[in-house]
Amino acid sequence: MREFNISFLETNRERRSAVAEIVSCLLFSCPNDMESAIKTVVTTFLNSSSGKENLNGSGFQKLVKKKLGGLMQDADRASAVKEMQQGLDVNNDGKVSFQEYLTLIGYLANSLSESKTGTSANAS
Numbered sequence: 792m793r794e795f796n797i798s799f800l801e802t803n804r805e806r807r808s809a810v811a812e813i814v815s816c817l818l819f820s821c822p823n824d825m826e827s828a829i830k831t832v833v834t835t836f837l838n839s840s841s842g843k844e845n846l847n848g849s850g851f852q853k854l855v856k857k858k859l860g861g862l863m864q865d866a867d868r869a870s871a872v873k874e875m876q877q878g879l880d881v882n883n884d885g886k887v888s889f890q891e892y893l894t895l896i897g898y899l900a901n902s903l904s905e906s907k908t909g910t911s912a913n914a915s
């Protein structure tokens with residue numbers, strides 16, 4: 792459980808916002824950043840697949856364009872996204888499973904980590 796100390800908050804607006812957060816945590820679960828990120832990874836897939844186990848081509852195109860455009864250069868180029876989808880599709884069923892989608896998330900997380908640390912994770 793997160794600790795709250797609102798006594799040092801200066802404005803009424805900050806107090807209201809802190810109170811709103813406390814109420815929200817009391818009513819709902821109050822996940823930390825890591826838990827939120829994992830939930831987002833899962834719900835983003837499920838929203839794009841309409842709750843199904845696999846993403847079809849158009850679902851994958853939409854997910855990449857809408858949700859990953861900030862991390863990927865070619866996210867709005869349909870042919871590049873199609874190529875990426877084929878690269879991820881290890882069982883060649885023409886669809887992207889959750890596991891195949893996680894490969895993409897892992898790749899992006901690794902690229903982000905490398906860009907932040909200035910190193911390649913593959914180098915030992």
Ligand SMILES: [Ca+2]
Binds near residue numbers: 879881882885888
């Ligand atoms: Ca597949």
